[in-house]
Amino acid sequence: MSSRNNSIKLQLLWENGRRCAICGKKIRNLDELTVDHIVPKSKGGRHTIDNCQLAHKSCNSLKNDKMPEEFEKALRYNRKRVLIMRIRKGILFW
Numbered sequence: 001m002s003s004r005n006n007s008i009k010l011q012l013l014w015e016n017g018r019r020c021a022i023c024g025k026k027i028r029n030l031d032e033l034t035v036d037h038i039v040p041k042s043k044g045g046r047h048t049i050d051n052c053q054l055a056h057k058s059c060n061s062l063k064n065d066k067m068p069e070e071f072e073k074a075l076r077y078n079r080k081r082v083l084i085m086r087i088r089k090g091i092l093f094w
């Protein structure tokens, strides 16, 4: 996209390394690396460094255009579901 987009990506990489702000895991594949807007652009978020974070493409699409607090709620719900699934399968690990 624009060079502005790229410079934010580079700055985030420089500051935080290749870590996904959503799941906390390392982003191994550069194709998976996306810039996520903390407050979505569709909700008035701006494309500035303090509103951007690096995230996996898959994590980013999971977050979609949710506001941070909405996403937290969805995530908590998801974690609970994953936990229940793991208990059922007997593969509980943290």
Ligand SMILES: [Zn+2]
Residues within 6 Å of the ligand: 020, 021, 022, 023, 024, 025, 055, 056, 059
């Ligand atoms: Zn991730």
